[in-house]
Amino acid sequence: MFEKFSRRTVRAVHTAVRTAQQDDSPTIEEEHLLFGILSEAGPVSRRVLGSRITPEALREAFARARRRGDLSETDMAALRRMGIDVRSATAALEWRDEPRRARPRRRFGGGHRPFSPDSKRALSGAVAEAREMGARRIEDVHVLLAVLRGGGLASGVLTDLGLDYQAVRRALGGG
Amino acid sequence: MTDTTELVTAAAGADPADGLRAVAALRRLLEHLEAAQVRNAREQGWPWQRIAVELGVTRQAVHKKHRRS
Incomplete structure (x- = not known):
C-alpha cells in the first residue's frame, strides 16, 4: 500500500509512529498522523495548514x-444544534480525569504498535483523495484531506482550529 | 416537553453534516461514559454480574471489555 506514497508522506507516517511511541499510546491515532504531517510539512502542506495549526x-x-x-x-456545537446538551x-468525565491513557498497555517484546481504525481509514482514504484529484503520488495533504473527511475527533479538532475539507481543497486549487 | 419538541424539530430540519457529526460524537462519548460508570461500580465493589445486568449485556462481554480499565 505504501509504494505510491511520496517520500514526504512516508516520513510523516514514520514521525507519527515515533510520536505515538513518545506518547505511550497503544495505537497510532489520527492525532499522531497530524503531528507527523506538521513536522515534515513542505511548502504545499505548510501553506494549507497556515499559521494557526502548530504542534502546541x-x-x-x-x-x-x-x-x-x-x-x-x-x-x-453540532450536538447543540441538534438540541443535545x-x-x-x-x-x-473531566472530574474523573480519565486515567485511561495514563496507564498504557505494555506488550512483551514491545515493537508492534498498530494503527487505530480511524488512522487506517485515513491512510486508505488518502489513496482515494489522491486518485480523485488526479495526483500521481499520495502526498501528505491527501492524508490531511482524508482525516478531515473522516469526521472523527481529529477532523473536529482541525475544524476548531479553522481548517475544513473544503478550505483545503480550495487552497489546493481543486475546487 | 419543550425539550422533546425542540429535539424533534432540530432533528427534522438539521443539516445532515451536523446530525451525523453529532451521532459520531455521541458514540465516542458513550464509550467514555460506559468506561467511567463501570470503573465507578467496580470501585464501589459491584460484581461483574450485576454491572452486566444493568448494562443489558452478558457478564463475559462486560468483563472482556473493561477488566483492564
Whole structure:
C-alpha cells in the first residue's frame, strides 16, 4: 500500500509512529498522523495548514477534547444544534480525569504498535483523495484531506482550529 | 416537553453534516461514559454480574471489555 506514497508522506507516517511511541499510546491515532504531517510539512502542506495549526495548538486542542470524552468544540456545537446538551455528562468525565491513557498497555517484546481504525481509514482514504484529484503520488495533504473527511475527533479538532475539507481543497486549487 | 419538541424539530430540519457529526460524537462519548460508570461500580465493589445486568449485556462481554480499565 505504501509504494505510491511520496517520500514526504512516508516520513510523516514514520514521525507519527515515533510520536505515538513518545506518547505511550497503544495505537497510532489520527492525532499522531497530524503531528507527523506538521513536522515534515513542505511548502504545499505548510501553506494549507497556515499559521494557526502548530504542534502546541494541536496538543492543547486534543487535550481539551480528551478531557471532555473525545469531543471537540465543533462536536459540541453540532450536538447543540441538534438540541443535545452533553455538558453535565462531560463535566463528570473531566472530574474523573480519565486515567485511561495514563496507564498504557505494555506488550512483551514491545515493537508492534498498530494503527487505530480511524488512522487506517485515513491512510486508505488518502489513496482515494489522491486518485480523485488526479495526483500521481499520495502526498501528505491527501492524508490531511482524508482525516478531515473522516469526521472523527481529529477532523473536529482541525475544524476548531479553522481548517475544513473544503478550505483545503480550495487552497489546493481543486475546487 | 419543550425539550422533546425542540429535539424533534432540530432533528427534522438539521443539516445532515451536523446530525451525523453529532451521532459520531455521541458514540465516542458513550464509550467514555460506559468506561467511567463501570470503573465507578467496580470501585464501589459491584460484581461483574450485576454491572452486566444493568448494562443489558452478558457478564463475559462486560468483563472482556473493561477488566483492564
